[in-house]
Amino acid sequence: MELPVVDLSRYLQSSNGESDSHLGTDLLDSCREVSRILKETGALLVKDPRCSAQDNDRFIDMMETYFSKPDEFKRLQERPNLHYQVGVTPEGVEVPRSLVDEEMQEKFKTMPNEYKPHIPKGPDHKWRYMWRVGPRPSNTRFKELNSEPVIPEGFPEWKDVMDTWGYKMISAVEVVAEMAAVGFGLPKDAFTSLMKQGPHLLAPTGSDLSCYNEEGTIFAGYHYDLNFLTIHGRSRFPGLYIWLRNGEKVAVKVPVGCLLIQTGKQIEWLTAGECIAGMHEVVVTSKTKDAIKLAKEQDRSLWRVSSTLFAHMASDAELKPLGHFAESSLASNYPAIPAGEYVEQELSVINLKGKEALS
DSSP states (O other), X not given: OOOOEEEOHHHHHHOTTOOGGGOOHHXXXXXXXXXXXXXXXXXXXXXXXXXXXXXXXXXXXXXXXXXXXOHHHHGGGBOGGGTTSSEEEOTTOOOOHHHHOHHHHHHHHHSOXXXXXXXXXXXXXXXXXXXXXXXXXXXXXXXXXXXXXXXXXXOTTHHHHHHHHHHHHHHHHHHHHHHHHHHTTSOTTTTHHHHTTOOOEEOOXXXXXXXXOSTTOEEEEEEOOSSSEEEEOOOSSXXXXXXXXXXXXXXXXXXXTOEEEEXXXXXXXXXXXXXXXXXXXXXXXXXXXXXXXXXXXXXXXXXXXXXXXXXXXXXXXXXXXXXXXXXXXXXGGXXXXXXXXXXXXXXXXXXXXXXXXXX
């Protein structure tokens, strides 16, 4: 199945300063299409004229150089005392939710074989770098979720490259968030107003395909994202699978110049389950092996970099079903909770917040 591509150009040209009630019929239809696709698939391909393939390449080039550095160099940027929410997370730290969630493990048993995920047996084979994007609140209950960034030595371009790509991807998320809100029958700023000063994270992963290249090797075990929306640029090596709402497993192809957006747990909360957090995994496939062979022939890096950004609701904002979703029969499954508290609970489960357990 090919995911449809939504071009954001017309919305960007037409919606500046417009209230949702003044959007034309075509734009309203586009907004409804965005909300429908997010609801049915948990994923959306977008083309944003402000985010070029060259921007993505510049970012991936730098991250390939960084991840190929020796482990002892990379560990200088490790901040476990801040729950790995800034700096580098070494390979073998992040635990896929499906490894520790018994309810998920029971669900595996009922899935048809062709739609089953690869079953993780341990932590993920990936490094990750966390970089804060956007302003942070001066007063917050969740200081460690809003910490200062970490810059590795020897990368004078680091801040500019990270900030440029991070801000561009956040801008794309904000447009999709506006369109989805309108499509769901909410005010245009229903989501974006809660995103202001959120702990947005540019969080690229790096997996060493010179070491881990056997078909079925898991780089990111079956999981959902705990944030609002996740956005990715195109990776140079395929391997991402998503699960549609109907349970079907789909390999994702991101066309050149496009961005992939996936639904996280916070949008599920705000829509009382109308839009659910999309499940996904990243594994070595036959197509990954083909891309490895080509990269070797062209003498390119064998680090698989994902240009991932996690867009969050502000830590002190309250997660609860919005507008008419508060009347949903499922609203009671989504009790009000500060977004930062919810994030800390989830981090404790996936091993990024020490030994605390989710109660």
